[in-house]
Amino acid sequence: xxxxxLAVGLLPxxxxxxxSGESTPNSSLSSSTESEKTASAKxxxxxxxxxxxxxxxRVYQENCAACHGKKAEGAADWRKVGPGGKYPAPPLNGTGHxxxxxxxxxxxxxxxxxxGNQGTMPAWGEKLSDDEMIAAIxxxxxxxxxxxxxxxxxxxxxxxxxxx
Numbered sequence: 636x637x638x639x640x641l642a643v644g645l646l647p648x649x650x651x652x653x654x655s656g657e658s659t660p661n662s663s664l665s666s667s668t669e670s671e672k673t674a675s676a677k678x679x680x681x682x683x684x685x686x687x688x689x690x691x692x693r694v695y696q697e698n699c700a701a702c703h704g705k706k707a708e709g710a711a712d713w714r715k716v717g718p719g720g721k722y723p724a725p726p727l728n729g730t731g732h733x734x735x736x737x738x739x740x741x742x743x744x745x746x747x748x749x750x751g752n753q754g755t756m757p758a759w760g761e762k763l764s765d766d767e768m769i770a771a772i773x774x775x776x777x778x779x780x781x782x783x784x785x786x787x788x789x790x791x792x793x794x795x796x797x798x799x
Contacts, residue, residue, distance in 0.1 A: 691774030
C-alpha cells in the first residue's frame with residue numbers, strides 16, 4: 636500500500652538519452668552553489684526501505700537485466716544511436732544519466748517505455764504493477780553512490796517544488 640501511495644504521489648519515468656554529456660554529477664557539482672555542494676557531501680536519507688530494494692532486485696533481474704545488465708551497468712555504447720536509430724539501454728547504476736530525472740519521470744519511463752521512441756525501452760505498465768516498477772527503481776537507486784544520490788535528491792526536491 637505504501638508503495639502504491641508513493642507511486643501515485645510521485646508518478647509520471649523517463650530514462651531517455653539526455654542531450655547533456657554528463658554521466659555523473661561531478662561536472663555539474665563543480666558549477667553548483669555552495670549549498671548544493673555541501674548537501675551532496677552529507678549522507679542523504681533514501682526514500683526507499685530494504686523491502687523495496689529486496690523486491691526490486693527480483694523484479695529487476697527478471698525483467699530489466701537482459702538489457703540494462705545484471706549489475707545495472709547498461710549496454711555498451713549506450714550514448715550512441717544504434718543501427719535501428721534508437722539508443723541502447725543506459726546504465727542504471729549511477730554512471731549513466733538516470734540521476735538527472737525525478738522519480739516521476741523514471742516511473743513514467745518504466746511504465747510507458749522510451750519517450751519519443753528514442754530508445755528501445757519497452758512499456759512495462761501492463762506486465763508489472765506500480766509497486767513492482769517502484770521497487771525496481773529503488774533497487775537500481777540503491778546502487779548509486781552517495782554523491783550521485785544526493786545530487787539526484789536535490790533535483791527531485793526542486794522538481795517537486797516547481798510542481799513538476
